[in-house]
Ligand SMILES: Cc1cc2nc3c(=O)[nH]c(=O)nc-3n(C[C@H](O)[C@H](O)[C@H](O)COP(=O)(O)OP(=O)(O)OC[C@H]3O[C@@H](n4cnc5c(N)ncnc54)[C@H](O)[C@@H]3O)c2cc1C
């Protein structure tokens with residue numbers, strides 16, 4: 032255990048063992064696990080505790096997709112009638128419910144129950160182990176736009192004067208700052224922000240980002256979606272289900288990070304649902320009359336395409352990717368500059384999530400801000416790893432809440448050994464993703480192309496899922512395909528892709544096979560039940576020669 036000396040120099044307002052900047056799903060997990068060996072942990076959040084995922088991403092987007100999915104299921108089940116188009120008001124009401132009306136008091140209760148101290152405000156690095164927090168003002172400037180104001184700093188602080196900051200800041204005065212000092216570690220979990228391409232006329236057209244798409248109060252008559260990635264296809268699916276006339280524009284194919292057959296099947300299904308899917312086209316310019324003010328309401332958006340065509344719609348959603356949120360983190364104060372940041376400004380981390388280029392083992396990062404694997408589940412996995420690293424390195428208590436593995440924690444500047452609880456090994460060969468379109472797409476590990484590029488000798492074994500007895504029970508219109516990648520040298524699976532209804536739920540068996548490097552001869556004894564679609568596992572192995 033390394034009990035680092037206290038940082039000399041500036042006088043801090045409060046001191047904690049660990050400070051986590053960013054209270055999204057990833058920061059919450061990191062903070063919780065870091066606290067398990069008796070460390071005091073502050074969680075700094077500028078907006079809503081729960082982050083993008085809870086309020087403007089994973090959760091609301093999945094609710095917007097749910098009614099259309101169930102409707103399609105009913106339509107495809109002999110004996111059931113088409114329940115008809117979703118009741119949009121009811122779907123939006125359920126969306127509001129799942130986001131708790133953008134009120135984070137439930138998550139604040141969890142934070143407090145976990146013994147963490149919530150500090151509302153915008154955090155920025157201010158030198159070694161120092162975080163300056165700009166406290167929110169009454170109008171929300173400088174920090175939180177959250178309504179739940181009950182969670183000022185204080186409950187776990189070691190200093191007497193902690194706790195009054197938020198109350199004072201809510202008097203409407205100019206933003207005030209507090210300097211927090213970490214005895215041991217600062218963990219950055221600040222997430223990511225959407226990218227807006229520099230297309231002529233686009234910014235002036237007040238385009239939607241995923242926030243407006245997931246938080247909309249009404250469904251526009253028509254929507255043009257730019258970007259054929261995960262946000263683009265999910266929102267195109269949701270909005271067409273909810274009654275909008277949707278045009279989806281992609282400069283390549285759809286879902287270019289997945290196996291090509293997955294994007295092709297999603298494109299076919301979206302077209303069948305009424306989406307005008309246009310692949311291989313870019314956006315040349317955008318034009319929208321009106322400013323959006325009361326005097327000059329915004330008119331429809333006209334998009335001119337790279338092939339000279341035009342599309343006009345009531346709204347435009349830009350879904351062209353996200354970049355790590357580091358521009359407002361003041362990374363220069365800890366010796367980082369553009370050359371030490373990764374793609375899109377990412378904080379580059381080693382396998383134990385220590386930020387590379389900042390010596391001393393005090394600055395860590397996890398989640399979208401690392402650019403490693405920008406999904407909630409991979410980020411939360413990183414949060415658990417970094418929390419355990421910090422808890423083991425600096426904690427003072429053993430016992431029920433301490434990490435239980437026998438793995439020795441890595442020394443500062445070193446990485447945990449692969450597959451130990453101190454290394455985020457799965458981020459590389461065993462990353463998973465689920466796309467909640469209809470059909471769903473799920474995959475673990477590399478695509479066939481990525482595996483070959485990495486020099487892994489793979490054979491792809493592919494199967495039509497509709498041939499399974501379980502699929503015919505589901506309905507006569509079942510459509511699905513799955514593929515596994517066998518490492519022919521080691522005779523283990525290195526990747527798998529499923530496309531079809533509930534493909535997300537089928538994935539975890541494959542993830543376990545990949546992570547466990549289960550030999551094919553042993554996998555043969557994992558018997559899937561009859562009649563399930565999972566019987567495809569036997570077909571895979573038979574097709575491979577077992
Ligand atoms: C439309 C959409 C749908 C998605 N659906 C899924 C899905 O179904 N499944 C999935 O796994 N992933 C999904 N994702 C991705 C997922 O949302 C992110 O990977 C996840 O939110 C990352 O978590 P995070 O904690 O790293 O960042 P975030 O969720 O962005 O949280 C970061 C938090 O830090 C706060 N913060 C930032 N900077 C500061 C600062 N300087 N001081 C204080 N606080 C700060 C922010 O306010 C925020 O609360 C989706 C993304 C989008 C856009």
Ligand SMILES: NC(=O)c1ccc[n+]([C@@H]2O[C@H](COP(=O)([O-])OP(=O)(O)OC[C@H]3O[C@@H](n4cnc5c(N)ncnc54)[C@H](O)[C@@H]3O)[C@@H](O)[C@H]2O)c1
Pocket residue numbers: 228229257258259260261262263265281282283286287313314350351352353405406464465466467
């Ligand atoms: N179900 C899920 O897990 C889920 C759902 C939604 C989002 N997410 C995550 O959120 C992040 C953001 O999603 P996303 O779809 O915005 O990003 P993405 O990277 O998945 O897709 C971006 C798409 O935009 C295209 N593009 C980029 N620049 C463009 C330009 N200038 N003009 C036209 N097209 C352009 C790209 O070619 C790509 O097809 C991703 O990391 C994704 O993993 C996850």
